[in-house]
Amino acid sequence: MMYIDNILFAIILLAGIGFFAKNVKKLSRNIKLGHDVDRSDNPSARWNNMAMVALGQSKMVKRPIAGFLHIIVYVGFIIINLEVLEIIIDGLFGTHRVFSGMGSFYGFLIGSFEILAVLVLAAVLVFWARRNILKLQRFASSDLKGAPKKDADTILYFEIVLMSLFLIMNATDLSFQALNSGNIISKHINPWFASLDIVQVEMIERIAWWLHIIGILIFLNYLYYSKHLHILLAFPNTYFADLNAKGKFDNVASVTKEVKLMMDPNADPFAAQPVDENAVPAKFGASDVTDLNWVQLLNAYTCTECGRCTSSCPANQTGKKLSPRKIMMDTRDRLEEVGKNIDANKGVFVPDGKSLLNDYITTEELWACTSCNACVEECPVNISPLSIIMDMRRYLVMEQSAAPQSLNAMMTNIENNGAPWQYNQMDRLNWKDEN
Template structure:
């Protein structure tokens, strides 16, 4: 019977990690539904970007208050969870604070964890106030419906509970308090439990210990369904992010070749295509499978922070476009496609829906000014503009569904060699006036 808690702990751990692994495999499968993209260039710059943006939070601090609070929560999440390793070892082998053998260094570590736990708790409360009482505008846009709004609050509650459990666990651990080292914060909470029998303190400590580790496993598995998936995906997303100058257009290779042939006087325009020459099955993108895998990774990495939308000039002038909604819609459609595949034994069956039209309206796409403000604002290197441009390309090249103004301009370029509706011979007539 003495091994029963250890066996139970091992079972809980296996179930928690097993379910997490299953969801990660599904995540990778969904991302791989995207078109191939080669991003193996300039690895030194990519490592630097990941270190500066994902690890160093360099773009977060452009908004100092939110940036500082996020760094506190981020550090707390990373550092405090080092202590989870001790919990796992204690749980599996039946030990108690196995790392305490390192002496005074252990006290320094736990003391640091406790200070961070308190700071995280305070930061999370401030985040909650900013979101729910002050009601910052970017958190209350039209796309922030019940689930995105509630999801953000659930995460804040999770973090508050986990930090509380950590401090209560330390405060009621008689042996830890007797060490008088590392109990920087818990020493002020311990008096709340004065007068309780040692057996009661033990029960409270064990309950907090169990709830803390089970809560962490639940939170770990909740990530897949939450905007907090960026905790894991910010690193690959910043590593594989585009290194091209903002505004550089991604030309279609097939179209580029065709234009070069048209400009080559030695090419017979009536010759049959070369054997083996392939044209893309579709120009642009109308559904998630037409996007590349990095764009799908972007969608899963979106933090829903709304910085992109708050910087978007089209959105600020009342247009329907919201870059955040573009990413959220892409992720929602990708999830729908993934569930379709799961329900049909690994094969996607046409459901009569697509990203364009059913999720994202043409009006949103054409409202974009292509200014790259959303790309610059994103703290984790997401590029909503690339998705907008690919869907515009589909509208123009597959459906000839560009706005009248754009169609007129392209017609003028085709007929007059310029976007203006004047014959080349008439362009200088203005000088006679």
Template sequence: MAYIDNLVFALLLIAGIGYFTMNVKKLLRNINLGRDVNRSDNPSERWKNMAMIALGQSKMIKRPIAGFLHVIVYVGFIIINIEVLEIIIDGLFGTHRIFSVLGSLYGFLIGSFEILAVLVLVAVIIFWTRRNVVKLKRFMNPEMKAWPKNDANYILYFEVVLMSLFLTMNATDVHFQEMNSGNIISQYIAQLFSSFDVSQLHLIERVTWWIHICGILIFLNYLYFSKHLHILLAFPNTYFADLNPLGQFDTLESVTKEVKLMMDPTADPFAAQPVDENAAPSKFGASDVQDLNWVQLLNAYTCTECGRCTSVCPANITGKKLSPRKIMMDTRDRLEQVGKNIDANKGVFIPDNISLLNDYISAEELWACTTCNACVEECPVNISPLSIIMDMRRYLVMEQSAAPQPVNAMMTNIENNGAPWPYNQMDRLNWKDEN
């Protein structure tokens, strides 16, 4: 019978990890649909960013209450699940609490885990209250309806169930309770089961043990469909983030070459330039997810939907349609749609007459942006909604000539007068004679 349990556990583990691996491959495939961009520079600074921001939560704690609660859940959930390693060994080899041979160290670790489990439960209850009772404004934006709202709650319920199972498993484990070491919290929960005999306690412990490991595998595979994918992606996202100063935008290579040609007095502007017949047709800016670079697509999958970016966006605060969080959510949703198109057509994308621009993100949203970088500064995992906005603006201006009238007027003035004002160079100082 024990061997059957071990076999069932092994099959369950293989199925759970196998499905997770399949989703990871799909995730990487979707991210790699983006244009190439080099983010291999300054590795020491990149490792520092990852350590400070992803691991150290340095930007998260800028808002002390939410930051502190998040650190508790983050640390508690990660550390507590170290015991998953013990569960895996026990499940595969039929042992029971294999690490208990560590003696007092084991008791200290499990005791710490139990305290963290209680703190996680308290933090989760507060998070749920903030979302569903207090209804903080940044959780009530139009994009946070239906699935995004439910997803946030599902994760909270998951955490409550997993932490409760962990404590119940400890409380009903007769062997663990007899050790009288590490059962700092579970010893009190054990009193609720004082009327149960040993066989009943063993049954409850085994049931909670199985549900606990199944819940962890379900949670692992749920991550791909959830905003909580950032638990895994925050690390590469902070590592590959743009290290340039905020406000410094990248230049288009094709435009740079054209400008250099114009400024070279020895160049013949009418001479034919070499053409790479194998190169893809050049396109200014981005109208769909394939036009964005892979780091921007990684950003979209990493978005936590916390709304900090939208809560500080001056355009959104003043009632404009723009929400930086929605930009990231729309990018991810469109990328998922493209990925499903590829899956349905045996690895080939078939044009579907849908694009990120207009079908997901409107020009009104793009032009509402002030490019102040507040969203980039505020993001706890170094996401840049602004880079996507600027690439889509480039497409509107350079491919469709669809800039707002004031912008078109400014560019016309620069072309005709060498300045944004509607005066030629000879008349620019006339204002001094008006008084």
């Protein structure tokens, strides 16, 4: 019977890890659909970014209550799951609490885990109340509804169940309770089962043990379909984040060259210019996810849907349709749609008549953006919705000449008058005569 349990455990473990690996491969494939961008510069600054923002949660604590609670859940959930190593060894080799031979240090570890489990439960309950009772505005806005809204609650329920199973597993483990070391919390839960006989208590412990490890494997594989994918992707996302000063946009080399030529008084506009095919992109800007770069697609998968970007967006605050959170969610949803198309057609994308622009993100949303960088500043994992907005605007202007009338008028004035205003160049200095 013992060997059957070990074999069953090994099959479940391999299936869970195998399915996760398959999804990671698909995730990597989808991100690589974006065009290449070099983010290998200044590795020391990038490592520091990752250490401070992803590991240190430095941007989370800008909102102290949510930040503190998030740190409890983050640290607690990660540390408690260190016990998974012991569970895996016990499951594969038929041992029981194989690390208990470490003596008092083992008791200290498990005791710490139990305290953290209670803290995680408390923090998760507060998070649930903020979403479902207090209904904070950024969790109740129209862009967060349906599956994304349910997903957040599902994650909270997962964490409640897993932490509860951990404590019940310890409370009903009679050999562990007999050690009287490390059972700081579970010893107070153990009396709940006093009316049961030993066989029943041992059965509950085994059921809790199996459900705990199976629950962890289900949670691991649910990550791909959940906003909690940021648990894994926050680290590479912060490492590969743009290190340039906020507000600095990338330039198209071919356009820059043309502008410099126009600005050079000694240049001959009729002289033949050498053609650099690599300098001219196939498309200016982006109309679909494959026009974006791979870091922007990584951003989309990393989005935590916390809504800090949207709650700080001045356009959104004044009633405009724009929500930076929705921009990231739409990009991810479209990327998933493209990925499923490729899977269904044996590795080749078959045009589906859809695009990120118009089918997911409207021009009204794009032109509502003030490009103030508030969303970039607020994001706890260094995501840049603004970069996607600006690339899509670039497509509208340079490929479709579809800018708003006021912007078209300004560009016409610059072209004709050398200034944004509708004044003749000969009259540009008349202001000095008015004083």
